Amino acid sequence: MENMKKLSLEEVTDRVAIRDLIDAYAYCADTRDADGQMALFTEDTVFRVFMDERQTEPTQIVYSRTDLAPVFDSLTTYVSTMHFNGQSKITLSGDTAIGTTYCFAHHLTMDGGDKKLMVAAIRYSDDFIKINNRWFFKKRDLKVAWIETKPLNS
Template sequence: MSNPTTFADQLADRLAIRELVDSYAHLADRRDAQGQAALFTDDARVAVYDGEPDLTEPAQVLTGRNDLATAFGSLRNYDKTTHFNGQSSVTLDGDRATGETYCLAHHLWTEEGQRTLMVMSIRYHDTFVRQGGRWLFAERRLITDWVDRRPSAN
């Protein structure tokens, strides 16, 4: 395991991890499920929670890039999505890191002739690993804090 020894190394790692997190959101909004899955290790795990992970069991667990690509493809059910990543924190430990990122995920679709907007307040608890000089997701816990669903005029 290589430990970053300089501030510049740590800054480069933090930037690379933030770019990874932002790439995930960008690819989701572009409906590139294979591209999203490629941001994860081969054996990555994603767990989806409707509440705090310490208090609830995951509603869904996905393992491996194939399962992830299939699940990410479900975003095609929406007319549009927009994911806004907000504050984030990262703790580096050599070739591993952990972090938390806040996200507001907007989903727009038409249902029975009515445009509908759903906004989800999400927190991602992530474990990252550096493989082949590239940061990837090893584990991602998606925690839904709240959901607002309403008719949309546009």
């Protein structure tokens, strides 16, 4: 524990605010608040989806906050979702930061009377920026490590 550096109050505040931003993203996804989710991003954001994290080229790229609407609205195809954020590694540099967050995203579908659960293991790679004392996603890469789909008993 000797090597633990002392954090300033500002750094602690920034770290808590960034974690709140990360968790707000998941909360908005699960409550189907696409407008709230979009508001977490800068106007000129870059959002990239890699359906296989081993690929170098993204499956999808979005270049602005307003163009995120269909991406986030697509969650309405599921009966329910539940995102569980795990550990995060954040590196602060003034009013910018980079980070990685682990997430299990649960997606429930119904086909007639059959329920299916799809769980995606996701790593988010983020660039953050603080504007007017508020943190935003400047760039977010959603990288799917694996997906498991299984029948779900009632």
